[in-house]
Amino acid sequence: MIKTAPLSPELRPNLGAFGTETDRRLVLLLFAILAASLYMLHVELVSTFLQGMFTDCLQKSFNHPGLNLNAMAPDGLLQTCSIVPERWQTLGMLVGLFVLLSLGLLVYWLFPRLKILWNNLMPLEHYRQAVIVRGNERIHIVEFLEDVRATYIPWVQLRYVTNRKEAKQKLPSVFSGPGQLYLFVPFHTVMLFQQDTMAFRAGVLHELAHCYHKDSQKVYFARAMTLVFALVILLPFLVFMLWSLIVVPTSLTPLVKIEFVCSQFWGVLVMMGLIWLLYRSVLRSREAAADVQASYWAGTDTALAEALQRLNRGRRSWWQVLRSSYPDERELNVQQPERLFRLRPWEALATGIAASLSLPTFYFTVLTLSSALNLSTISLPALIFLGIIGSLFLCLLVVIVVGQMIWRAMLLVKLQGGKHLVGTGRLGLYLALGFVLGFLFSLQFTPFLIYYYLNWQIVLVYFGPWLLALALILAGFCRWLALLAGVWLEVIESRRMARRVSAVNLVVASIVLATVMAGVAFLCLITLGYLFPQGIDYHALLRPITLQANDIRVFYGIISQWLAFGLLPLPGVVFILIVLWAMPLFSWFWYRRQRSTNHYGWGLADRGPTTLERPSVHNPFQLGLLGETSLVLGVFFCALFLLFHQISLAVVSVEQLYPYTFALVVVPLVIAALWQGGLAALLYWETDGQRFINGLVGAFLLGVVIAIGCFFVYRLFGGALGYPVAGDQFWIFCWQVLAWGSIGTYALLLGFKGWQRAKSLFVSNSLETASQPVVDQLDRRAESRVRDRRRRWRWLWLVSVLLIIIALLLPRYVSKQAPTAMAFTGIVKDGDFEVPVVPIGSFNEYSAGQTFSAWTVAAGSVDLVDNQYWRSGHGKHSMDMDGNSAGALYQDLPTNIGGTYILSFELAANPECGDAVKTLQIWWGGKLLDQIQVSSHGYNNQQMGWHNSLSYATHTAMNVKFPYIVQATATKTRLEFISLTPGYCGAVIDLVSAVETSTV
Structure with missing residues (x-):
């Protein structure tokens, strides 16, 4: 929740800025429907038919007289026999999704026509008695509606219909089909038009607000997709499960068959509950947005307030709200429209549950598709890439839902004159909690052709570190996304550019989170298959299992090294991190160019010339300071690194250093990350905290200098410490300097800001309340800091040069200790298989x-x-x-x-x-x-x-x-x-x- 003061009445936020709540929840609903459909189609297709094809192929292969089983590996046989069933399965899943989408669009197209026929509706123009008299003028209801529509939404075309007799529905409503909107005015409401025109107008404004936000098309498309899903996917799945339980003859006992059906139906039950709740939330969000938008139009009109007061039934219990299609406390939403811009942790929780529930199905679908396309012979990196693609679908859902929520909340903070968005870290933690609950709800994974049933101990012991790391990553990324949103909203001035640039920024930030989360999710599946290659019995859920300490140690070692050297150094991740580093710099250039037109008019519902002036920032970006500082500290770090490298190779042998390779690689990376973070905090302090971008850009420049310097150290003097700091592979180390540096910079800079904020609670030194002598004293103190800094930099340059000279002369005067004898393999080249480089622990x-x-x-x-x-x-x-x-x-x-x-x-x-x-x-x-x-x-x-x-x-x-x-x-x-x-x-x-x- 955003803890800021309410908006002033004249500042009304644009409810459609960066999309509405309905858009966000609709995306989540459609994703849940798609994921549930894939899961059910997968279970239905892996039936007795496909399993029979696979079994027959194996039996024919073993009975074939000309088959040489010694020459044909079992894995090759399994792969050969699984190609045809997997192709049928892929084709069936694609056909099922095509039928789902096609029928959904067809129902959406037929819906207005069927509703007109079912309710026996007729054009409202034919109802001649619906008129009111104003003086000497008789106004028909259609003329009145057209006048209201032309006032607020002139670009929307409506067709007005009514029923021929009194029906249950007594309020007007908008329903839609492709390319056409209908405003249904019930018979009872027509009578209200003649009795209380203002109350009738208030109800019409509410329905026109649906047209303004295009909610009707979205909601009725969601309704059509939900209906088709229930009839085409869910109902056949239930019939199939009942048929497999009762009719299909198998060697399984009835108890085992019931357990199998329950294990399949459990995930479906959770998905159904999630889809139902999301569908109701879509309906509630559209009603809340329409109430607020209608209040914008109605102004001081009391008719709308009275109507909402009649509809407002007070605060209901949470289960009543979940079952209802209308929001709670509707009148309060109109009085405080900022409630629609809140951070909603429960949406993040639902997003995490939907993503983790769908992860196995999406991942298995990608692998099945690659096998069906005969891509099974591709390399291991390509298979890893395919796995990450399967996870990207889920991660993009997270960034679309949570990212849009953060952008809307940050816009409200800026409209209120605030600086910081409170609650983003908690939002990330709720998202991580949703992932954990999704893992526990699903109870099984299907990374390959084997089902893995998860025990609670496995989740807590083996996946505990991953889930904790994921929670920290998500919490930090949500705060980082709020920071970027704040920077962009400060510098983007024009309404047209705001939408485009913010969309690009959101996409880039989304790719970062998607890539990191996809890597984490993919590695979770890989490590699960590594630990339990034979699968886990379903009965393990009901009894404790023995966790071997050695397996846990090996598992933790592998995932820590994969996270450090497999995920962070990905070139794509680092390239995106570089773009994120550069975003504040681009923001500053745009700020300098557009600061003359300083307003947030596009963020307001009025879209008028309203401006929100903010205080100008004196000297916001100090390029000379950044360049000088990053260059000096970067050269000093590289000098220390060169000295460390020369000492390690001159004093200790390679064989003695090899067991400590992991530490020798991680320690410089950690030091480089802390070095960059320290510089960011130093620059933030040097500029009196005026601009956050000074620390970010300075840390990025320092990381570039360190990476280039360390690269030349190993290219000129050689590296023998193993992966990834050996020979031509050292470029990976340079990538890691930037990747780890981003984490260190973010952590230290936020820590420094938090320390300053805590210090300000006890020591008040605000410039706004300071007298002129105090300001002059602060200026003199800043000039003194500049002189002291330049003096320190001169000494640091001198020390760096001396360290480089010592490192270059060290091998001549320090003899190596007696190293372990290198392998003598005679005429065999590389007989001990030391070339090429192999990832640590892999x-x-x-x-x-x-x-x-x-x-x-x-x-x-x-x-x-x-x-x-x-x-x-x-x-x-x-x-x-x-x-x-x-x-x-x-x-x-x-x-x-x-x-x-x-x-x-x-x-x-x-x-x-x-x-x-x-x-x-x-x-x-x-x-x-x-x-x-x-x-x-x-x-x-x-x-x-x-x-x-x-x-x-x-x-x-x-x-x-x-x-x-x-x-x-x-x-x-x-x-x-x-x-x-x-x-x-x-x-x-x-x-x-x-x-x-x-x-x-």
């Missing part, structure tokens, strides 16, 4: 035909796994010979004809698929050298159980003497490893070496 997948470093994938796929994911045999990486399927990997070695070589490697088994035996073939020069089996029994990601092939005894004896002593017969000899283990978990190799005996 892996890179390479498919057949792809080449990395000196290795080539011949068949299937392989995974290059980071040491933080599981413990490698040597160095930072190891190679899993099974990616999505059994893989083959080779390298052509330069050999001497007749030369003898000692071949060795380290061997382990992927422990993530149970106690399975992995089989690996070693080929030398086109001949099978050995076939080794290794088991993962008793091992885990931290204890891999690495074996050296020089002494490993579990193999199929093929007259091979240990160690592997091989001979070359050509100048190029191919060394190849082939996995014979189907699936995702194979043998793992590391430290492959081939050393000629003469060099041993």
